[in-house]
Amino acid sequence: MHSLVLALALAAPVVTAHVWAAPVKAENAANRKTAAKPKLRKTADQAVQPGEFANFGQWQEVAAFIDDMVERHGFDRKALEILFREARYVDSAIQLVKPAPPGRPKNWRAYRARFIEPMRIQAGADFWQTHAQALERAEQMYGVPAEIIVGIIGVETVYGRNTGNFRVLDTLTTLGFDYPDTPNRTARMKFFRGQLEQTLLLSRESAIDPFTLLGSYAGAIGLPQFMPGSIRNFAVDFDGDGKIDLRNSQVDAIGSVANFLVQHGWQSGQPIAFPATVTTTSMNGNPDNRWEAYIGQGLEAKYTLAEMATAGIAANGEAPADLPYGLVDLQNGSEATEYWLGAANFFAITKYNRSFFYAMSVVELGRAVRTARGG
Incomplete structure (x- = not known):
């Protein structure tokens, strides 16, 4: 096991409430190094240029974050300093979170067409057929219809085909300390720093190298694209193997989506x-x-x-x-x-993604998959 992981894992008493599956294959250590000379950057106000190497270990805000993690969670300071020196600045994440240019009208039909389409519908029908028993069990246990669970996983990752290749630690560090200049910048930086904290806690609890966690440009992980905090709070071991694995266990993903919705207001038997x-x-x-x-x-x-x-x-x-x-x-x-x-169940779906377009796409994809199965 990587020495950094050991340091993180042993920095505090072992926590067993949340566990994870074996991590994906770690990158070769040589790939973590860069030949670029780090540029001294004391604060996040000095903009990083696209593609520029950023040594987060030299940032004042990162140092303050490390202090907080040491004080509140008992992390090893040296281990965190090493970790943030190895983290990379992800300019593409910065570009992807920027709002759309003003004046571009929203278009529900165009958005819908991206998700309610033959390939995704067929993939959903196959997924449902393969995991019919788990979906039925989730529906009985949580009261969330199978089609809604299928709709969410289909919209999020096409049933695990597109789970993201960004290193979560890199993207969350980048967005947490250098979010683009937008009206909600302060709030968004606070959110991503909170998710960075959750990532470190999750990694320590599971004794895995945080650099092996891959996900979206915003830090979402696995088939259902849970943020690290949601994994710790809402993910469940639905396949009963003693660990939570949203990256490789479709059954854990099914149960976790259902539990998330219930915890955010889903009401069994009610309309959408x-x-x-x-x-x-x-x-x-x-x-x-x-x-x-x-x-x-x-x-x-x-x-x-x-x-x-x-x-x-x-x-x-x-x-x-x-x-x-x-x-x-x-x-x-x-x-x-x-x-x-x-109704309340529609808005429960928006807690997964704060978008009417998203929630309605989930509903309509689920219905389309159910129809394709002859339901």
Whole structure:
């Protein structure tokens, strides 16, 4: 085992609440070294140029982070200093988290077409067929329909085909200490530093080299693309082999997705969403924009059908009158916006990814896969 891993693992009492499978093959040690001479960089305010080597061990903010990890979690200081000297700056992660250029309209139909397509539907049908027993067990235990679990794993990684090749430690360090200049920069840096903390704790608890954790450019790991904190808090050993392995165990991924949704508000047996119409003109033909007050009201269902009806919002289906809803707007560029009423279960999916487009893609992919199976 790498000496760094031993140092991290032995720096504090062993924690057994969260375990992991054997890590993927570690990189050759020679690949971790760079011939570039590190440039002294005291703070994150001095911008790193694209492709430039950054010695995170020289950053003041990183040093403060190390101090905190030593004080609060009992990590070995020297081990962390070595680790951050070996971490790489990932400029592509910086570019990928930047918001889309202003003026580009959102387009639900274009977004949908990326996920509700034949290859992904067939892969989902195959996945469901292979893991039908685990999906049924998850549905019985957690109350989350198999099609929703299948939809999430399909949208996230095409059932494990695209889990990401970024070293998680590199991307989280980069984003945690040098997030691009955006209005939410401070909050996002805090989030990614928190996930970096979770990565180190997860690695120590599992006695694995943190550099072997691969994932997305934002640090998400495995078939269901859980962030490190979500792995520690919501992942489950669903295949019963005594370890949690979201990178290689499809069954653990199935149970973990279901548990995540339940822990974020999923209600067994309740509906997800209903098509809706919005009336934009009053009976005398004048503009009526009262419905706009229901747009952008957070990721939760909190309005009755009666309340929304007074603003010209109506469900186009058998929406139960005794449930709360939220207005979901799926913009289609220059075309007409598509409206839905989302129940609590719809908004539980948005806790996985804070996007109406994402949640509806999960729902529709799951339905398409179920249909393809003859369900």
